[in-house]
Amino acid sequence: MEYTKLKEIIGDEARIVFGDEIEKEYLTDGLNLEYGKADVLVFAENTSEIIEIIKFANEKSIPITPRGAGTGLTGATIPNNRGIILDVSKMNKVLELDEENFDITVEPGVLLKDIQAYVEERGLFYPPDPGEKASTIGGNISTNAGGMRAVKYGVTRDYVRELEVVTGNGELIKVGSRTIKNSSGLDLKDLIIGSEGTIGIITKATLKLIPKPKNTVNILISFDNLEEGVNSVINIIKSDANPTAIEFMEKNIVENSERFLGLKLPSNRGNAYLILTFDGEETEIITNYTKAKKAALSSGALDYKVLSDTEAIDTWQIRGALASSVMEFNEQVPIDIVVPISKTSEFVEFTNKCGEKHGLQVIYFGHAGDGNTHVSIIRNGLEETEWKKKSHALAEELYKKSYELRGVPSGEHGIGLNKSEYYKKVTEKINIEYMKSIKKIFDNNNILNIGKVYS
Structure with a gap:
């Protein structure tokens, strides 16, 4: 049998x-x-196993789909070419x-929420805060996850110092540095971050x-309409x-989340x-939110x-359930x-008009401080063929508009399988070719996450 070798590599048939x-x-x-469909699912427990599995896959030309917690929203973990799911x-x-040097070293399957809890118990802080706290850190790095605190602290990329990586060729490499500064050659670490397992x-x-x-202090500001709110940012x-x-x-979307949670x-x-x-020292916080209050009220806040x-x-629970409150009862394209x-206000206004044009309900919310808008196109019982046709046409217009506004197709979820078509349409062809060339260096036989992102 083609996959017999995997039993020798793993040694534990339960995995x-x-x-x-x-x-x-x-x-x-x-x-x-x-x-998707796969021939075999393998749960790796150490780096050596991953190296051997990838070498085996290269010998047999078997596709590999990497996987962590499976919480992604773009199809990156869907095995679209059968082969091996490597979990x-x-x-x-x-x-x-290392408390003296302010860093922590973890394996890729550690959950974000566990890292945050572990370091906060010791008076430390890992700032990246994507909405899905049960995601793995490997997945966060692979998508360069952002989240709500990005406006002040930045995104995952800003907190990765060093990575150990097994390339698609089965070679173990170490990229980045434990040091704060690093101006030593090309930074291969930044190629890995956001590469979505390709x-x-x-x-x-x-x-x-x-x-x-x-x-930490939280503020809720009310406005007569969203345009005033976004423009006040x-x-x-x-x-x-x-x-x-x-x-x-x-x-309207807040009320949906309130009903869903009973809050x-x-x-x-x-x-x-x-x-x-x-967040910060009490006097600093008071000074800052007083500045924000003056700016918001002068911008029309109620x-x-x-x-x-x-x-x-309660407020953050309602915010956190905006998407899931819809997903629970209705299919959506996120x-x-x-x-x-x-340009956030202009994009939101365009989204409204597009939804009306295509006869589809569209809800939106997001990170006003960094221009990242989460849009959900809602099915509402549409027949399958009509739903796919309309949602595809609407999504295509939104991605095109984002490009016109000098935006990009994804702020934090990644491209994966579902957005690949749109991404390629709004990305310079020479950029895609360079990405493919880079992939060939790392993954000469093209076995990792085939057909995802740019490939």
Whole structure:
């Protein structure tokens, strides 16, 4: 049998599943809408196993689909060419915490929420904060995950110091550096970050940490309409208020999330909202949110509410459930386009008009502080053929518009399988060719995540 060698590599038959015995959850992604097929699912437990599995796959020309927690939303973990699903979720150990140099070294299967809890118990802080906390750090790095705190702290790329990677050729390489500065040759680390498992599989990551902020305060600002709210963001940023997060959402989608959770937003004024977070020393926070208040009120805010701890928890739960409250009852196409901050309002207005034009319900919310808009195109019972035709046409217009506004197709979810078609249409052909050339160096036989992103 072609896959007999895998039993020798793994040595534990409980970590190898063949064909029809593979559970459906391993054939899809976090949307659970599309499913692929695979010949074998392998749970690796160490770097040596991954090296041997990749070498074996090269010898036999077998495609490999890397997988972590499977929480992605772009089809990157869907096995679209059969072959091997290589799951690294069992590689989930914290290997070292270096408190003197402010870094932590972990295996790729450690969950984001576990890293955050581990370091915060010790007075440290890992700032990247994507919405899905049960994602693996390997997946976060592979998509350069962003999240709500990006406006102040940046994204995953800004906190990766060093990576150990097995390339598609089966070679183990170490990229980046444990040092704070590194101006030594080409930074191969930055090629791995955001590559979505197309050129190598991360087996170890060293992440930068910072001291844990002493205090956090959350603010809810109400506006008569979303345009006023989004436009006020530039004034808030210009005021040097230095918020940690700036999120926007509209009343109609908030009400849906409230019903889903059985909670209420601590304000019923207006039709649109911004949530701001500030962290640091108490006096610094007060100074900053006072600046933000002045900027928001001068931009047309109806209300500016400093939230109690309980109100803040409820508000962030409502914000966190905006997408899942729809996904629970309705099929959707999720899009996470990012445009320059000053173009966010224009993009949202265009999205509204496009939804009306195609007769589709569209909801949106997102990270106002960095121009990242999360758009969900809602099916609402449409017949399959009509749904695919209309949603595809609408998505195509949105991606085209983002390009016109000097934006990009994804701010944090990645491209994967589902966005590849749109990505290629709005990306310079020479850029795609360079990406393919780079992939060939790392993955000469083209076995890793074939057909995803640019390949």
